[in-house]
Amino acid sequence: xxENKVVIITGASSGIGEATAKLLAKNGAKLVLAAxxxxxxxxxxxxxxxxxxxxxxxxxxxxxxxxxxxxxKLAQETYGSVDVLVNNAGLMPLSQLHKNKxxxxxxxxxxxIKGVLYGIGAxxxxxxxxxxxxxxxxxxVAGHEVMPSSAVYSGTKFAVRAITEGLRKEESxxxxxxxxxxxxxxxxxxxxxxxxxxxxxxxxxxxxAIDADAIARAINYAVSEPDDVSINEILIRPTSQK
Ligand code: NDP
Numbered sequence: 001x002x003e004n005k006v007v008i009i010t011g012a013s014s015g016i017g018e019a020t021a022k023l024l025a026k027n028g029a030k031l032v033l034a035a036x037x038x039x040x041x042x043x044x045x046x047x048x049x050x051x052x053x054x055x056x057x058x059x060x061x062x063x064x065x066x067x068x069x070x071x072x073k074l075a076q077e078t079y080g081s082v083d084v085l086v087n088n089a090g091l092m093p094l095s096q097l098h099k100n101k102x103x104x105x106x107x108x109x110x111x112x113i114k115g116v117l118y119g120i121g122a123x124x125x126x127x128x129x130x131x132x133x134x135x136x137x138x139x140x141v142a143g144h145e146v147m148p149s150s151a152v153y154s155g156t157k158f159a160v161r162a163i164t165e166g167l168r169k170e171e172s173x174x175x176x177x178x179x180x181x182x183x184x185x186x187x188x189x190x191x192x193x194x195x196x197x198x199x200x201x202x203x204x205x206x207x208x209a210i211d212a213d214a215i216a217r218a219i220n221y222a223v224s225e226p227d228d229v230s231i232n233e234i235l236i237r238p239t240s241q242k
Contacts, residue, residue: 002223003028006079008071010062010119011089013040015189016138019212020086020219025053027220032075034060035089054079062089062115068122075126082126084134084223087116087160092142094149094204095197104196105152112156116163127177132227134178136219137164141185141237149200157183161233168232178230180222184215185237208240 002024009024011017013035021031025048033041033055041057048055056078060067075082090112093104116137127133142150143157161181168179186209195201214236222231 001027002220005029005083005223006032006075006081007084007086007223008032008034008075008082008119008123009086009088010034010060010068010115012044012057013037015191016184016187016212016215017086017088018044019216020088021055022048023213023216023220024223025055026051027224028053029084029223030079031055032071032078033057034062034071036061062118063110065118065121068115068118072122072126081130082123082133083130084136085119085123086219087119087135087137089115090138090156090191091194092153092191093194093196094153094200095195096149096200097151099197101196108152108156112153113159113163116160120163120167124171124177128171128175132176133171134180134223135164135167136180136182136222137161138215139164139181139183141183141235141241143181143183144235149197165232168230172230176227178222178227180231181233182215182218182222183233183235185235185241186210187212187215208238210236210238 007029012021012033038059045055095101137160139160140157142154143161146154164179164181171177186207188209192204218234
């Protein structure tokens with residue numbers, strides 16, 4: 001059950017992270033919320049508390065490893081353990097390679113891959129000591145298939161799946177740490193707002209997308225299974241997505 005688990009969520013200021021925080025808090029988890037936009041985190045913490053849940057937040061940039069270390073410390077000092085990390089923060093500025101948008105490539109690698117690694121690095125010392133823990137990494141259907149314009153984004157999401165599987169193989173047997181990949185298809189969030197290539201943005205805008213709550217429910221399922229059950233991966237598409 002999610003009840004009483006201490007759950008860190010990166011990218012909690014909107015979309016999938018926010019929906020997951022609300023659902024897990026409703027189910028009794030103790031939340032540690034992280035993202036860069038403080039106003040959003042503060043409002044979410046207040047909303048959770050008004051509904052009887054527990055949450056703290058820390059303004060966090062996942063490209064800064066020391067900020068993730070501080071986040072894990074905040075979870076430990078506030079609630080006494082670090083049970084679950086949801087590595088959810090991510091960006092998707094899609095474009096074709098010939099556009100040579102190197103700044104966007106750098107940002108995707110920094111946030112989507114290195115941010116996930118820094119999160120893992122920050123929580124593993126606590127989880128290994130506890131001999132229990134659960135790391136949930138958000139990949140994508142784009143971590144299974146590549147489309148024109150998704151070469152770099154897909155590269156980062158393929159990497160997230162490889163990292164999660166490596167983590168599972170290294171930490172499950174000896175340290176009782178579970179690792180889960182969540183791979184959503186099109187979800188209605190702010191993710192597409194960062195696309196600077198107008199042609200691509202319009203194409204994406206026409207796709208039917210499901211609500212972020214659908215992904216939150218999948219994450220809640222993985223968290224809520226008994227400790228001896230490791231949900232390795234869940235793929236979730238809108239029914240209308242091929
Ligand atoms: P949103 O844009 O709504 O959320 C992205 C979150 O990431 C925000 O909370 C943002 O917060 C945070 N973030 C971005 N950069 C950083 C950073 N440097 N440090 C800390 N936080 C950061 O999109 P989604 O909810 O859709 O995205 C969540 C995850 O789901 C991503 O990993 C995405 O790739 C994945 N995904 C989404 C799909 C979709 O269709 N929406 C499909 C498949 C996967 P802030 O700006 O406040 O820092």
